[in-house]
Amino acid sequence: MPTGAKSRRVYLSLLERISAGRLEPSQKLPGEEQLAEDFGVSRVTVRRALDALAENGFLTRRAGSGTRVRPRSTAPQQVTMDFSTLLPQLVEIGRKTEVRLLSSRIDQPPEHVARALGLEPGETVQIARRTRSIGGTAYSHLTTFVPARIAAGISDADLSSEPLHVLLERNGVKIADARQSVSAALAGPEVAATLGVPEGSALLSLDRIVRDAGGRGVEFLSGLYRPDMFRLDMSLTRVDHGGGRHWEPAITPLEETPR
Amino acid sequence: MPTGAKSRRVYLSLLERISAGRLEPSQKLPGEEQLAEDFGVSRVTVRRALDALAENGFLTRRAGSGTRVRPRSTAPQQVTMDFSTLLPQLVEIGRKTEVRLLSSRIDQPPEHVARALGLEPGETVQIARRTRSIGGTAYSHLTTFVPARIAAGISDADLSSEPLHVLLERNGVKIADARQSVSAALAGPEVAATLGVPEGSALLSLDRIVRDAGGRGVEFLSGLYRPDMFRLDMSLTRVDHGGGRHWEPAITPLEETPR
DNA sequence: GAAAGCTGTATCATTGATAATACAATTAAC
DNA sequence: GTTAATTGTATTATCAATGATACAGCTTTC
Structure with missing residues (x-):
């Protein structure tokens, strides 16, 4: 989880949408620049949130391609x-x-x-x-x-x-x-x-x-x-x-x- | 909840002890200076955590007297x-x-x-x-x-x-x-x-x-x-x-x- | 009432997070 | 291949959180 205040807010906001299913699995997110504008923060801050979400297994990121919601199938053993x-x-x-x-x-x-x-x-x-x-x-x-x-x-x-x-x-x-x-x-x-x-x-x-x-x-x-x-x-x-x-x-x- | 990283850590750490019952209701906490030393942070940071805990109803603070764990009776209607x-x-x-x-x-x-x-x-x-x-x-x-x-x-x-x-x-x-x-x-x-x-x-x-x-x-x-x-x-x-x-x-x- | 211990408040230097910008590397589409 | 869009990386300036310190004000104890 991000340490800073703004990046944390972005992190939670995106996590909320993912958990609620408003962002579908495999769905492509808006670009980092777009998200930065949406949230009213800089791109660096958005990146911190996306990096953390990716690290925690909610997103997959690929340079050039984009960021996508990771399907739940990747979830750990239950x-x-x-x-x-x-x-x-x-x-x-x-x-x-x-x-x-x-x-x-x-x-x-x-x-x-x-x-x-x-x-x-x-x-x-x-x-x-x-x-x-x-x-x-x-x-x-x-x-x-x-x-x-x-x-x-x-x-x-x-x-x-x-x-x-x-x-x-x-x-x-x-x-x-x-x-x-x-x-x-x-x-x-x-x-x-x-x-x-x-x-x-x-x-x-x-x-x-x-x-x-x-x-x-x-x-x-x-x-x-x-x-x-x-x-x-x-x-x-x-x-x-x-x-x-x-x-x-x-x-x-x-x-x-x-x- | 505190926005910063260190104060947040102190906040969660104390909340953990309160929730687990390791800090009894009505029990007096160590002084701010003592807590600052325990956690290895400054007193300002401890204060932020304590202020937040008090604001969320977990603690009561009184100048001169000290900080105590609030009994659960104060909990909102359930x-x-x-x-x-x-x-x-x-x-x-x-x-x-x-x-x-x-x-x-x-x-x-x-x-x-x-x-x-x-x-x-x-x-x-x-x-x-x-x-x-x-x-x-x-x-x-x-x-x-x-x-x-x-x-x-x-x-x-x-x-x-x-x-x-x-x-x-x-x-x-x-x-x-x-x-x-x-x-x-x-x-x-x-x-x-x-x-x-x-x-x-x-x-x-x-x-x-x-x-x-x-x-x-x-x-x-x-x-x-x-x-x-x-x-x-x-x-x-x-x-x-x-x-x-x-x-x-x-x-x-x-x-x-x-x- | 004096002393000790505590919280409340203020100041200033320092560290870390954020913003703005630029550019490189990767990918997908045509 | 070329282009457009994207993520990855770097630099510098700015702003917010933290640390260190000092002191004021309140409570309890003796």
Whole structure:
């Protein structure tokens, strides 16, 4: 992403048009001189924005020929979290995903985590930072908080290999339900570095509170995902119900996955 | 958001810590001089970042006293889209939401929209841009594409008042199902202006393809949402199914909404 | 009320981004 | 090939962001 103010504005403006589909794939952009006039900036500034867009894979440039919108087919390998199948956990597309443990420690949780899990004042948690990758590229940055009393038997080696659900259930935890909230966040320097995205790019953010049969919080997950590599899909059906018509999540059995 | 490069970096770095909860609400930050040394920049640059964070509601500053993380209670009015109730459409929290029509026209759709809806080559669509607001503040920017043959009877007045589903069903369309995909995107100048957020901030992005009973696409929605005002919530239950344990969307009847 | 610590404000030198211009290299069309 | 349009590269001048420093004003603490 360009560092300067004007070039950044041009960058975002063009990115907006590309993302919204107003600039079609393979479509030729106006010349640099024309764009400079359109935006009211100099050609140098336009070039900075176009260079950055090209570097981030949105455009292809060729001397003499012009600048074109890169078709989406060039997009990196994708991972989809799908709620329409009975497997809302990670479904791998292509290859399996790999986990890497960045750090783990026992510490006091942030206040909002303690509240969400319903912890006693002063109670500690195991805080683990991990990434999930596909094809060698990290697509998510996960921070998990597990009450220390529950996490007792979970080693760093465990964290590097198995999903946390599995580890918890192996520890005798009866996982009952989870509540997720999806939002968006900017990539700060640390996360940007681990995910290999430019600082200040948009990430999908997902918070998940997992509870056991007794209603006690057993895990708080805070995940950040690269939007170009990760999608959250949902299917809905329109059903009659009582007085009016409503939407309802569609649940497709795994055996007959559509597409 | 700061325009310069270094101040922007400080801004994002602090925002990252606040969002992740590593800087607790009401917690006092190190002094400006200390922060300047930590980040290896001058105090002027730190101030720019802090000023911007304060202006965007993340910090409170008081001369003589210090700078503190603002508790989340000050957050603007929120809207939640909840999949755990039987109303995955918009559920209003507090007041109702208002619609404003920005523009509408009949035109050729972008290629990816035509493909998603399964349109004939050259077929036109009604393209409408709208915002939804709550308490006078816009929290979403919606662009909808409806095949022109279906949208025939839909006027601008209709678009300004009713949800599109209702209008379509009034036109005799039998809506059967929808497929949604959630992601994140940066706010470009246009959208940033209509949503009242700084350019380059992170937005939740939602694409929805609505199909009728015959499997034909009747609506393509591309929505951008302010993450501080809009959340997408989902509840899951852990169920035994066949060989192993799976996650499944929890569906709570409206009559007994939990919390 | 004195002291310490903090934010608010101002100044000036320095560094980096932007503008304006010119020209070279590449490509596509005729 | 020649032409026209395009991107790539370079130079210099101008303007905006940053750095360094100093000091004023507000808060809390003792």
